[in-house]
Amino acid sequence: MLAYHSHNIHGATYQENDLVAFAEDLELLQAEGCNLVSLSQVAESVIYGHALPDRAVALSCDDGADYDFIDVLHETWGEQTSFGTKIRQSGQGVLTSFVIADPLAREEIDKKCLAGVGRMNDFWWADAIDSGVLHIGNHSWDHQHSCLERYANMPSERLEFRSVDTIEAADYQLGQAMEFLRGKALNPGNALFAYPYGHWTDYLVQEYLPHHYDAHRLVAAFTTNPEIVHAGSSRWLLPRFVFGQHWRNQSELRYILKQL
Template sequence: MRVPILTYHGVNIAGNDYATNDHVAFAADLDAIHALGLRIVPVAWVVDAVLGRATRDLARCVALTCDDGSNFDYHDLDHPQHGRQKSFYNALLDFRARHGAHAQPDLHLTSFVIAEPAARDAMDRLCLVGRDWMREDWWRAAQASGLVAIENHSWDHNHPCLTSPGPAGLVRGDFHDVGDEAKAEFEIAQAQDYIASRIERRPSLFCYPFGHVNDFLRADWLPRRGAALGLDAAFGDGATPATVDTDRWNVPRYICGWHWKSPEGLAQILRDAAK
């Protein structure tokens, strides 16, 4: 198993071409992955293989994730500068309409969402365009669709735009600083409870904000607390394929716009993983 896990951000809209718009890239990448004869599978299947609890054949497979949980993950929206944007969810539906459900029978996307409403509201006003595009009212419908899973991207992303003080002296803007019990409970455990209350299912996966992975969370707190919280694995940004030897608390991913910026860049990642 050498599965590249690809990651997109619904708020990355700086134009309407591949290099400047993750929605354009996502739709193009679905077709490119399919054209290469690769299978798209749920990222939870990759975790099952890492944990040794399933024996699915995951050769020549790809998994898809997206971060932050903006409305752009699920709803088509009119961007004030760049016009109508196709959501990741509707891009999946369009792919199925073009190719048929049999083409990628396990088609799936995992959306890592931020839990706290006040934090999402602040990010919407200060980092987006202030149109209330960081809501949670689509989470349950997305989860129920069978095409999207809602998972944990922390309580408030420890985002630098937040003016509220972090607990126990937490330094805003740096998830590496989530380095003790109180901070971890604040950022991860309470997010588990909140998201579960909204989708009637406990998240089983966590994604480190900013890709900031520290030894306390990876090697101590998550191995101790993860099972009790319902967590099976956590995801970073290591830019290598996931294998059966992957650290379950630091599963690597490739980030669109960082680890690849063009169709050719993605094709190289996919070719290397398939070797």
């Protein structure tokens, strides 16, 4: 499974722009004979033993920036073609966009950590689902992001999802997000969770996720551990390779694909 961040736009080259990398990687995946499947299919293969096609690859993106689905004129780097447009043009696959649910958190993160021009919206979620090329997944209520004022007094070692270790904290981050997403963007992706920063706690993996389904309605959770999914993978710790972290060019991506 591969993961991208559409708001990572620092230039117009593969290494500088996740949107450019995604477009070029789609072409590479096709040339390498890979079969695109959804993250929901991957989860079902682990949980129920459903077979996947040979050389199956699933695509995802985190945080839910508008660039996931909307072609946007970037204030510095010009017209940007979204992940959704590239998937639609390719004619194959479903991308899962893991979004931050809380509108106020998205607004504050956009102002303080991104360009501050309002690119963390939710008006496109329903259209993305209807398009058939995107699922909307759960990336927590507020990412427990360090730039949020609500966490100004939290010790740094407890930030970034490291302190979600009680039922109250888990309900706040996962359950509350689930309720919001099911009300605003009901789709198969609602049953999937991506840990912010890839950080997970023993409480989430061993207690909350397996034993409190009615509170969160999730069937699988995804990390950023760079591994290939296999039959013995934990449904609550499914690995993903992240662009910019685990591969930075297509030679490195080809090396990953050789493991399939």
